[in-house]
Amino acid sequence: MPDIKVDDGCTIHAELEGPDRAPVLMLSNSLGTNLHIWDGQVGPFTRHFRLVRYDRRGHGKSGAPKGPYTMERLGRDVLGVLDSLSIGKINWCGLSMGGMVGMWLGANAANRVDKLILSNTAAYFPDKTMWDARIKAIREKGLQGLIDANMERWFTKGFRERAPAAMAKMREMFVATNVEGYIGCGEAIRDMDHRPLLSKITAPTLVIAGKYDPATTLEAGEFIKEHVPGAQIAVLDAAHISNLEQPQFYADTVLGFLQNR
Secondary structure (H helix, E strand, O other), X not given: OOEEEOOOOOEEEEEEEOOOOOOEEEEEOOOOOOHHHHHHHHHHHHOOOEEEEEOOOOOOOOOOOOOOOOHHXXXXXXXXXXXXXXXXXXXXXXXXXXXXXXXXHHHHOHHHEEXXXXXXXXXXXXXXXXXXXXXXXXXXXXOHHHHHHHHHHHOOHHHHHHOHHHHHHHXXXXXXXXXXXXXXXXXXXXXXXXXXXXXXXXXXXXXXXXXXXXXXXXXXHHHHHHHOOOOEEEXXXXXXXXXXXXXXXXXXXXXXXXXXX
């Protein structure tokens, strides 16, 4: 699988699956996870699409230069990957931070995006002190100290109790994240304000929100839906990482939107 060096020298790890001549669907995951967060969707998605998954800088097998990062930088990483793979246009499905990068792409690289799915995400966080406190705690104690609170944000209590194997995988994935990479991406989220970008998005857009998501709330999803022209919204019976909590419903929702021409 390719490791792609983008314009500032950072290496981005990507994986491609599915039929060569199918339309491309690119997936982008949340802060503190890697491309394997999408393992449960690979089967249904590759029946219809050429699938591109990648590790955002600071995560997984990608490079982790010292931050802070910006949403523009993270968006340009995506364009660098696409250019290296000679892919002109994609459908985009981004969850949480992946949705934030997707908003940047939709507004600033509209010619590269066919359809846009913004999942469990937000355009803006008014409380910067929360991110400052989280970054300070990570610098002092590492990611291990945040793991329990993080899992409570990501998943409903019922899912945490009934899916121990999934929880073990997610805990392991979270603590394996490069600390500098997590902080650099956290600073990008803290400093982000995508509200002015939403009206510039022209691609057909689906917002996916979790009914019980405390991290990027249903209200945050509805705000995006109301400000992106023509956007639709689907609400899943899940918390933040809705593709793990409701894998079949998530895949069906994404495919229904992408295949509805």
